[in-house]
Amino acid sequence: MSEPGVGGESLLFLTDEQLRKGIEAMFFAYRGFTADPDRILDGMDYGRAHHRAIHFIHRTPGTTVNNLLNILGVTKQSLNRVLRTLVEDGLVESRVGREDKRERHLFLTPRGAELERALSDAQRARMRAAYRAAGPQAVQGFRQVLEAMMDPDLRRQFQSQKESGA
Amino acid sequence: MSEPGVGGESLLFLTDEQLRKGIEAMFFAYRGFTADPDRILDGMDYGRAHHRAIHFIHRTPGTTVNNLLNILGVTKQSLNRVLRTLVEDGLVESRVGREDKRERHLFLTPRGAELERALSDAQRARMRAAYRAAGPQAVQGFRQVLEAMMDPDLRRQFQSQKESGA
DNA sequence: AATTTACGTCAGCCTTGTTGACTTTCCAAG
DNA sequence: CTTGGAAAGTCAACAAGGCTGACGTAAATT
Numbered sequence: 001m002s003e004p005g006v007g008g009e010s011l012l013f014l015t016d017e018q019l020r021k022g023i024e025a026m027f028f029a030y031r032g033f034t035a036d037p038d039r040i041l042d043g044m045d046y047g048r049a050h051h052r053a054i055h056f057i058h059r060t061p062g063t064t065v066n067n068l069l070n071i072l073g074v075t076k077q078s079l080n081r082v083l084r085t086l087v088e089d090g091l092v093e094s095r096v097g098r099e100d101k102r103e104r105h106l107f108l109t110p111r112g113a114e115l116e117r118a119l120s121d122a123q124r125a126r127m128r129a130a131y132r133a134a135g136p137q138a139v140q141g142f143r144q145v146l147e148a149m150m151d152p153d154l155r156r157q158f159q160s161q162k163e164s165g166a
Numbered sequence: 167m168s169e170p171g172v173g174g175e176s177l178l179f180l181t182d183e184q185l186r187k188g189i190e191a192m193f194f195a196y197r198g199f200t201a202d203p204d205r206i207l208d209g210m211d212y213g214r215a216h217h218r219a220i221h222f223i224h225r226t227p228g229t230t231v232n233n234l235l236n237i238l239g240v241t242k243q244s245l246n247r248v249l250r251t252l253v254e255d256g257l258v259e260s261r262v263g264r265e266d267k268r269e270r271h272l273f274l275t276p277r278g279a280e281l282e283r284a285l286s287d288a289q290r291a292r293m294r295a296a297y298r299a300a301g302p303q304a305v306q307g308f309r310q311v312l313e314a315m316m317d318p319d320l321r322r323q324f325q326s327q328k329e330s331g332a
Numbered sequence: 333a334a335t336t337t338a339c340g341t342c343a344g345c346c347t348t349g350t351t352g353a354c355t356t357t358c359c360a361a362g
Numbered sequence: 363c364t365t366g367g368a369a370a371g372t373c374a375a376c377a378a379g380g381c382t383g384a385c386g387t388a389a390a391t392t
Contacts, residue, residue: 013302019290020225022297022309023199027218028320029312030196031239033189047347052193059186065370073197078349080371102358102369124185130314131188134307136179141300141307143188146195148296154194213378231339244380246340268338268389 036122045089049074049082051119054108057092058116062105064097071157091115202288211255215240215248217285220274223258224282228271230263237323257281 012018037051056071057063065083069076083106086092091112097103108116131139147155178184203217222237223229231249235242249272252258257278263269274282297305313321 010302013305014294014297016290018305019293019297020286022293022305023221023286023289024225024324025309025312025316026196026199028317028324029315030192031320032316033192035317049348055189059190074348075350076370077351077372081348084371100359100369102356104370120186120189123189124182126315127185127188128180130311131180131185133314134310136176137303138307138310139179139184139188141304142311143191144300144304145296145308146191148299149195149292150191150198151194151201154197158190158194215379232337240379241381242339243341243382247379250340263338266338266390268387270339 032126033123036126037119040118040122045085049078050086053079053082053086054091054112054116054119057106057108058113058120061107064103064105066103068106086112198292199289202292203285206284206288211251215244216252219245219248219252220257220278220282220285223272223274224279224286227273230269230271232269234272252278 034048038048041047041051052072053068056068060067065076065079069079072079083092083094087094090109093107093109093112094104095107097105134142147158150158200214204214207213207217218238219234222234226233231242231245234249235245238245249258249260253260256275259273259275259278260270261273263271300308313324316324
């Protein structure tokens with residue numbers, strides 16, 4: 001519809017066929033994306049939920065349970081089950097907040113950091129290979145489309161995190 | 167390594183920081199990607215597994231159970247549970263094979279096609295918005311990276327499907 | 333005739349998500 | 363100081379959707 005002046009070459013990438021292929025690419029790629037960490041985790045008592053918790057605690061040490069809840073988009077009961085096992089097993093440390101003692105601040109223990117490293121090494125290796133194969137231009141496009149696909153709230157979180165990290 | 171002549175600008179997109187952001191982008195984008203169909207499905211008795219089955223039966227009408235198994239990467243017991251409810255509810259038809267009578271060929275009924283439409287309309291709408299926001303160049307990069315991220319077997323399947331469809 | 337293949341099904345288990353109800357701790361406002 | 367409400371944790375129950383193992387049947391293949 002509309003889009004005056006762009007001529008016939010444009011908008012071909014918006015056909016239902018193209019979109020369907022994008023959808024399937026997303027589905028299959030996500031499988032690859034999670035495959036390596038999943039392989040590491042199964043055999044241990046942990047699953048993908050533990051991986052996610054560990055990842056974000058690593059990224060933002062001292063984050064509170066509530067923060068994590070919002071990022072992960074699960075209920076506190078669900079997160080708590082995961083967190084409890086990680087604390088029990090000595091991979092995560094939960095410290096009572098100094099300012100607000102209701103809050104618990106989460107940190108990886110050395111052993112937790114070790115597992116995090118193993119998981120993210122595997123995941124980054126796949127990502128790196130894909131990035132390298134596709135090239136910097138493609139990576140930029142990849143990131144643009146992914147960001148545009150996020151829910152607006154998450155996109156804002158994601159992008160603000162990006163600015164401070166650049 | 168190598169990449170002669172490109173100078174210092176290259177390979178910056180392969181830093182651990184960049185890869186970590188790509189990983190998180192993938193995570194958050196996938197949530198957005200599944201959010202709309204999930205919303206439609208919950209309230210009905212169906213979930214994401216039903217969506218996937220419906221999607222691929224729609225894409226390849228007459229596909230066999232075994233085909234579907236391989237594409238979805240689940241066990242037959244798991245798929246069967248989903249498929250049974252879809253057949254019982256009259257969304258999917260399972261026809262005994264004419265050549266090989268051991269096989270069951272799967273088709274969407276009109277009602278199944280109706281649900282498929284609702285689900286894929288929602289998912290395509292988000293995809294279309296993201297594609298439009300990012301532009302054709304970015305979409306090409308998006309697809310390149312995703313394909314490079316798949317497991318090799320799936321990538322082959324995916325790409326051969328692409329050729330015949332172009 | 334024996335074996336393999338495709339499919340279905342029963343039973344049981346695990347992970348990870350959900351709701352609902354309840355407690356404890358603590359901050360902050362009245 | 364008391365009280366209201368937020369943050370966190372806990373218990374219980376449940377559901378979806380993965381998994382394995384075992385078994386049955388029909389059809390194709392050898």
